Amino acid sequence: MADESNKVVAEVRESFGKGAARKIRAAGKIPAVIYGHGTEPVHITVPAHQVGLLLRKANAVLDIEIAGSKNQLTLVKDVQKDPVLQIIEHLDLIIVRSGEKVSVEVPVHVVGETFPGTIAVLDVNTLRLEVEATHIPENIVLDVTDAVEGTQFHAKDFTLPKGAVLAEDEDLLILNVMIPAAARGEEEETAEAAEGAEEAPAEDAE
Numbered sequence: 314m315a316d317e318s319n320k321v322v323a324e325v326r327e328s329f330g331k332g333a334a335r336k337i338r339a340a341g342k343i344p345a346v347i348y349g350h351g352t353e354p355v356h357i358t359v360p361a362h363q364v365g366l367l368l369r370k371a372n373a374v375l376d377i378e379i380a381g382s383k384n385q386l387t388l389v390k391d392v393q394k395d396p397v398l399q400i401i402e403h404l405d406l407i408i409v410r411s412g413e414k415v416s417v418e419v420p421v422h423v424v425g426e427t428f429p430g431t432i433a434v435l436d437v438n439t440l441r442l443e444v445e446a447t448h449i450p451e452n453i454v455l456d457v458t459d460a461v462e463g464t465q466f467h468a469k470d471f472t473l474p475k476g477a478v479l480a481e482d483e484d485l486l487i488l489n490v491m492i493p494a495a496a497r498g499e500e501e502e503t504a505e506a507a508e509g510a511e512e513a514p515a516e517d518a519e
Contacts (some may be wrong), residue, residue: 425458
C-alpha cells in the first residue's frame with residue numbers, strides 16, 4: 314500500500330435513516346461518523362471503492378478532507394458490514410493526532426515451516442499494542458522455521474517495531490507447535506499393534 318494515498322475527500326452527510334443510507338451506498342459511497350477528542354460527531358460520506366481498498370490494511374488511518382473544514386486524521390475504529398453480501402454499510406472513525414499513541418490489535422503473520430511432521434497452531438490471531446497512530450505496523454511477523462513439537466510462542470517472544478509497547482499479558486500463548494491429531498493417532502495405533510504382536514503367545518508346534 315505504499316503507493317496508495319490515505320487522503321480521502323468526504324462530504325457532510327445531511328440525510329439519515331435506512332432509506333437515505335441505501336441511496337448513499339447505491340451512489341458508491343459509505344456513510345461514516347467522525348468523533349473523539351471531545352469534538353461533536355460529524356456525519357459524512359466517503360468513496361466506497363477507495364476506502365474499501367484502504368481497509369484491506371488492518372487499523373487503517375484515513376486523512377479525511379471535508380470542504381470548508383480542516384483535515385482530520387482518523388483511525389478506523391469499527392466497520393459494519395452486511396452479513397450476507399459483505400458490503401460495507403457504515404464506518405466509525407476516531408480522531409487521532411500525529412504522535413498520539415493508540416491501542417490497536419495487530420494481525421500476527423506466521424512465516425516459515427516447522428519441523429517435518431509438525432504443524433503450527435495459531436491460538437491468537439492478533440497482538441494488542443500501544444503504538445503511534447501514524448506508525449501502526451501492518452502485521453507482526455512470527456518465524457516458526459524448524460520449530461519442533463512442543464515449542465510455544467508467547468506475546469513476550471515477539472520483536473516489536475520501534476516505539477511499540479506490548480499491551481497484552483506477556484505470557485499470553487500465541488502459537489503452539491504440535492503433531493497433527495490424525496498423525497499422532499496413527500502412531501499410537503502402530504505402537505499398540507506392535508506391542509500386541511510381541512505379547513501374543515506363540516502357537517504350539519504340532
